[in-house]
Amino acid sequence: MASRREVRCRCGRWMSAQPGVSSIQCSTCHTVTQLSSSLVDIARGANRVLQGIQQLRRQHKQQQQQPQQQIMAQPPPPPKLLEPLPSPFGKKRAVICGLDYKGKSYSLEGCISDAKSMRTFLVKQMGFPIDSILMLTEDEASPQRIPTKKNIRKAMRWLVEGNRARDSLVFHYSGHGSQQKDYNGDEVDGQDEALAPLDHETEGKIIDDEINKTLVRPLVHGAKLHAVIDACNSGTVLDLPSVCRMERNGFYEWERQTSGRTYKGTNGGTAICLSACDDHEASGYTPVFTGKNAGAMTYSFIKAVKTAGPAPTYGHLLNLMCSAIREAQSRLARDENYTSPEETAEPLLTSSEEFDIYATKFVL
DSSP: OOOOEEEEOTTSOEEEEOTTOSEEEOTTTOOEEEOOOOHHHHHHHHHHHHHHHHHHHHHHHHHHHHHHHHHHHSOOOOOOSSOOOOOSOSSEEEEEEEOOOTTSTTOOSSHHHHHHHHHHHHHHTTOOOGGGEEEEETTOSSGGGSOOHHHHHHHHHHHHTTOOTTOEEEEEEESOEEEEEOSSSOBTTSEEEEEOOTTHHHHOOEEHHHHIIIIITTOBTTOEEEEEEESTTOTTTTOOSEEEEEOTTSOEEEEEOBOSSSOOSOBBSEEEEEESSOTTSOOOBOSTTTSSOOBHHHHHHHHHHHHSOSSOBHHHHHHHHHHHHHHHHHHHHTOTTOOOOSSOOOOEEEESSOOOTTTSBOOO
8 A cells, every 4th residue: 555655845844645646735835736756657657758769769670671671672683785885975086996807717816916905005105085995806795896897887987976176086907908899980990998897708898988988078177087907908998088108218299099089088077097008918917026926007006106206297107117017027037937028018198188297296
């Protein structure tokens, strides 16, 4: 049985209160004193508050876990089978093709290595963003980046898409090149030059008329394209109208290439091609440069730009490249197991317009 409680009034008088009453009035000063709850009631109330807090915490935790459980329950997205092509918009971008034709009777050695060397050169030496370079080689994992005829065509279109003033575009190809009969009468020698994609036996080659239409004609004023072609019969593979004929003493003169029936120039921009050899010649490759097979054109071009100093002229680069190839061929000729060709192929420069090669600076 609960005991009575002793309560002191503010007047000093002690009063005795029955259990359960909430107030008591002093008989002396008539002041009413409010009585607090019992300790048991306080404890019960505190316990109820604590239980409420714990319930809220449990509910909050469940709400947090529910989205995570839903995310975990969702199946992972399917893997991307095709990599997206780099963005076509940017001041510097390049397409690089390297074809060794692995497993074929006409397989080559060093062309994929040439492509990788060119990519490293453009990124480290010329400041090209790595994601602005589209590589097409047999070593690529993505089906979009295997150098088939369809993919090379698509890559060439991507290279010039949306080109603008001050854009610097590069097209590099290391692989087989050839000639075939000209059927539209726009070649002085009656032969079209062509590149051989990986599937050329079934899909055909890419002839210079198409290359010119795709890469050269869309170039707008202020945009510049440099093509470096390391292939046989590649002299005028871009069908550019002006050919620079350089002698060993460095003297040169321009020669008109087209018959004049079809316009082969740009839409105001500039296109310059450095090819491994003339249209009727075979390109060279040599292990002298690196100790392994490498395209003489690709290697001599990269080396010339690196060693020529800041802002070399096109004439300076051509002379350095030709000298390096002559020296390499001379060393190979001393090898009794090496059969030297009757004529050493040397780089050929063609352009959409004539210019002074010893006054014009080479800039990528």
